[in-house]
Amino acid sequence: MARTASAVPRAPRLLQVALLMLLLVAASRRAAGAPVVSELRCQCLQTVQGIHLKNIQSVKVMSPGPHCAQTEVIATLKNGQEACLNPEAPLVKKIIHKMLNK
Template sequence: MARAATPAAARLLRAALLLLVLVAAGRHAAGAPVVTELRCQCLQTVQGIHLKNIQSVKVTPPGPHCGQTEVIATLKTGQEVCLNPEAPMVKKIINKMLNKDSAN
């Protein structure tokens, strides 16, 4: 005798089937760009941080994933911090990091 599925189990089954359909449809989308993140990474930014605390800086230009330039600094502690790309201090940090990289 078959048992009726509970409402929670039925919702879970529907969600799993929907996910399966979406994954299968995505595999057939020819020429679709591969984007690891589909949204902006930086929801909040800081105006600047002392250069001695920064290990590296990653600048991501605007694109289909996000309409704004994002500046993400990785600190020597491993923490990532989003910087305001328009802040004068951040512009100086980017220039110093670029000059440091080109000097090597």
């Protein structure tokens, strides 16, 4: 005797509807207050203690937020490369201060 689709046990219809409702509620809560960010992770995985000021073209300081829990300092060098600087290093604090006062 051949098996038909009706011979396969299925969850009761009410359980299916309840599961679908639960998934929809969970998805809507996750999307409701979600901030829009361009990067969803930290950009700096490793940092350096400092770079000589004459090699730096610009500095970008990114505050902690939903994308990353730490302050990130990204220096664009005159040769086009980017370097992540340790925001707690005294030399980096001095570089940021000088760049802001320019």
